[in-house]
Amino acid sequence: MPKLFVPSASDRLPRITIFAVLLFGLFAALQWRLVQLQVFRHEELVARAEDYRFTSRIEQSWRGQIQDRSGIPLALTMPLKNVYADLFVWTNRVKLLGPPIAPLLGMDQALLVEHVQQRLSAYNRRSARRGPQSVLVQRGVTPAKWSGIKEALSRETFGLQTNKPSSRQRTLLKSLRRWSLHAEDDQGRYFPHGESLSHVIGYVGTGTNGHLLQGKWGIEAFWDKVLAGQNGVCQSSKDAAGNELAFCRTTNIVARDGAHIVLTIDLTLQKIVERALAKAAAHCAPSHASCVVIRPATGEILALACWPSFHPQYPAASQSANWRNHVISDRYEVGSVFKVIPLAIGLDIGVVNLDQRIFCENGRWVYRNCALHDDGHRYGYLSVRECLVYSSNIGLAKIALMIGTNELYAAIINFGFDRPTGVPLPYETPGFVRHPTNWWAGSITRLAIGHELAVSQMQLAMAYAAIANDGRLMRPMLVRQLNHADGTLWGRYEPKLVGSVVRPSTARLMRGVLRDAVERGTGKLAAMPAHSTAGKTGTAQKSDGRRIIPGRVYCSFVGMVPAERPELVIAVAVDEPQTGGYGGTVAAPVFREIAEEAVAHYGIPPDKRPGSSRQAHLVGNAAAASGEFAFAQ
């Protein structure tokens, strides 16, 4: 009987040790892998798992409308589609898909094929094929057009045999019809009135803040957050095919659509103003022209226009200089139109009265070694009233000297020429007024005639509106109210009083002087046949910083109608008219044209009749007292 080998305990030990070590090693490796998966790659793997299981979708809010004071939409959002080609489907089939699909999109066939092939080659170069698997082939397709494309695609055969197709061909045809093109939702901004009010409305661009559209200019930019609303979020599980399981939603925040902004702008008046500016531009070919119409009692901006304009739908088609809102963003040495301010202060603090006579030095006066001229006129003695009516520089300079440096500076600040008016639009200039410590000895005489300071047209219009409003300076209102997306009222803006700049009696006196300036003075071309008008012309020569450039002038006219109880303040500026001229010859006629149509539009009754001016005034005042014409709604 053979002797069996029975290993002793000492023989078994190394094997057990080896086995134990191997087992330990195995477990250690397993442990290490677990640590690797559970600790080091935890986040990544959890994200991948969640990506397979869950879906998160941002529900885009709908951008609100911009409306005029009557509710006429000026800017609204329309649904659009961006059409994509699926690269996975188009691979090796560009020649097959291109010819039938290009006509559906209204594209050139060669262009489409080239575009897709470029993207395909880039897509194939990527080893992992990560990144977008679709290529945008057309942007901004209307829903109706997209429905048409889908319908046409569902009938398309793509050159495949359709009589007795094999099951493979059927599947391919179905896939091509379903997946060769797909669309994603987009939004487009539509401006039904074209270039009208473009400087106020502004324009939008592609959103970088999570929204599809983002305001870039004007109201669109300044009120972007209000207009954009708030996006919604929807998180839920999805099935194996990637379809959302709506009943497994974990988060469902509904999008809040943007608010509608109702402006104080009256579109009819706006178009009147734009037509008048375009007409003036055609006549005198200025570098630009601008106009703002304000309702003095409330500070509401009824119209604001600049020429040249741009189309907010296609802003890039115009020069960026055309986007500029000259009314609020430009500041000028405005010249004589500013003379109203020192005179109002002089009357208000009582250093002068309207009948006081001032010697105007026969047209040339040297003050502190610097000569001041009356632009060719040789005025001797003029009353204070006549100084403004005939726009005497020397007369106003002497009035300013009577007022004194500190009082004049305080008045200029009080009228708000050193700060933005607060109009809710971007890029408003604050104006430029130097502190008296930086004035030279003769500065006061130059400030009195609108030099050595720079103000915006809006600041000037608001100052005139204060005079028209019995000395009460209002904050300009551009937004009348905000409405919720469903049209219900969210909030209404009320007129805001900034301060009282002159006494009501002074304002009344000033209106009388300004009326004389139109009827007898430099603003005769602004006079209306049936309505009394008050206003002041301004012609400022432009300089390059050292000397005056001949022929380059800034012509302006700011006026109010009716003169007794002004309902409208209209500021017109024409910059560098090629035909030359003055504020009285270039800007005043534009004022008259706008004012005539505006009073007709609002039904403001005539207050001036030949032979019975007193009675006419009473008629006008009674009408004004009985209601607010067509403003009230």
Place this chain on the structure above:
Amino acid sequence: MRQNPFRPKACPPSGELNCAGPVKTMYPLEDCAANNFGSSGQQFTHHPPDRRFTTVVVLVSLVVGIMMLFVCREIHHSRQLHRMSRVVAAADAERKQWQERQRMQLVREADLMATIQNQAHTPRNSNGVTRILSTRAR
């Protein structure tokens, strides 16, 4: 200590040599089985193997059946979920289409209004006579 009903204390298991009393070496289990009957011959704790098997099978079937019920219920629930989700998705799509149509209608209306607005205004002579120029004036 709890007594094992299959192994009464009086009868030691087969092979145990330290059982008190005389050891019957041949058929200890039969003896034990015989001892399990009382004086009247009635069975009191022990079940026959076929019945035990039946009980186990029934129990296991019950458990499997309940589990299958739950699985079927889950499948049914999942199908319901998918069906309802499809209904919701369809409703969402319909709502979206309706909104799109409404918004396009708004755009068309605004376009029409702009056309009317442009036609409403006609220039006039400035002869001092005011007249209505647009739909808003009175």
